[in-house]
Amino acid sequence: MTKELFKGSILFGPLPAVLVTTIDQDGRPNVFTVSWIGVACSRPPMITIAVRKERLSYENIQATGEFVINLTTREMLKMTDFCGCRSGRKVDKIKHFGLELEEGIDVAVPSLKKSPVALECRVRTVTELGTHDLILAEIVRNKVEKSLIDKDGRIRLGESGLLAYCHGEYYSLGRQPLGTFGHSVARRTARQENQRKKTKDGKKPGSL
Ligand SMILES: Cc1cc2nc3c(=O)[nH]c(=O)nc-3n(C[C@H](O)[C@H](O)[C@H](O)COP(=O)(O)O)c2cc1C
Numbered sequence: 001m002t003k004e005l006f007k008g009s010i011l012f013g014p015l016p017a018v019l020v021t022t023i024d025q026d027g028r029p030n031v032f033t034v035s036w037i038g039v040a041c042s043r044p045p046m047i048t049i050a051v052r053k054e055r056l057s058y059e060n061i062q063a064t065g066e067f068v069i070n071l072t073t074r075e076m077l078k079m080t081d082f083c084g085c086r087s088g089r090k091v092d093k094i095k096h097f098g099l100e101l102e103e104g105i106d107v108a109v110p111s112l113k114k115s116p117v118a119l120e121c122r123v124r125t126v127t128e129l130g131t132h133d134l135i136l137a138e139i140v141r142n143k144v145e146k147s148l149i150d151k152d153g154r155i156r157l158g159e160s161g162l163l164a165y166c167h168g169e170y171y172s173l174g175r176q177p178l179g180t181f182g183h184s185v186a187r188r189t190a191r192q193e194n195q196r197k198k199t200k201d202g203k204k205p206g207s208l
Pocket of ligand 1: 015030031032033034036037050051053054055056057058080081083084085086087088089132138165
């Protein structure tokens with residue numbers, strides 16, 4: 001590949017586009033869209049979101065020390081974009097979309113019923129960086145849509161058509177995975193090994 005040079009910027013993706021729910025001091029809920037989000041630690045499970053101080057959601061998070069990350073799906077595209085374009089200071093976004101809320105379990109903040117996965121978060125630290133403050137939070141509880149859990153208890157998250165955001169455009173994850181974790185280093189079965197050898201010898205897999 002031949003590269004052109006640009007000054008440093010957040011040319012990075014794909015990113016998730018999640019809906020973050022918060023409440024104010026009087027318990028009034030709000031929701032906003034976040035893509036500046038990243039996993040920070042597995043144990044304890046911690047995540048970061050980068051939020052501008054002027055957001056109503058920032059005020060709410062500062063006031064309560066809690067928020068909920070609601071993963072989004074292709075069916076939630078319109079509300080995900082809208083909640084990222086309109087402030088709760090001007091529009092009641094929850095009423096606007098008639099969003100049903102589910103009570104928090106370990107936090108006082110509700111989650112969105114429509115979302116397949118909700119991560120209840122408690123703030124650990126807030127770091128001022130510039131345009132955005134980096135909020136590091138511990139994930140204290142996960143809520144997962146039952147139909148995404150298979151009979152062996154595995155969570156099939158990839159099957160929910162999750163939304164992604166890449167350089168100003170939204171995408172959704174295909175329902176078929178391209179591979180699974182570790183497939184590049186996994187041991188081949190005897191049959192696969194046999195096929196590989198045959199291919200190497202110039203024969204097509206499956207040919208005699
Ligand atoms: C796809 C998308 C991603 C966004 N990501 C962020 C983000 O990571 N941090 C942030 O502060 N604002 C982000 N925004 C903007 C806020 O969601 C937007 O300003 C929102 O209206 C704030 O709502 P509030 O004032 O009700 O909190 C994003 C907007 C969109 C459309």
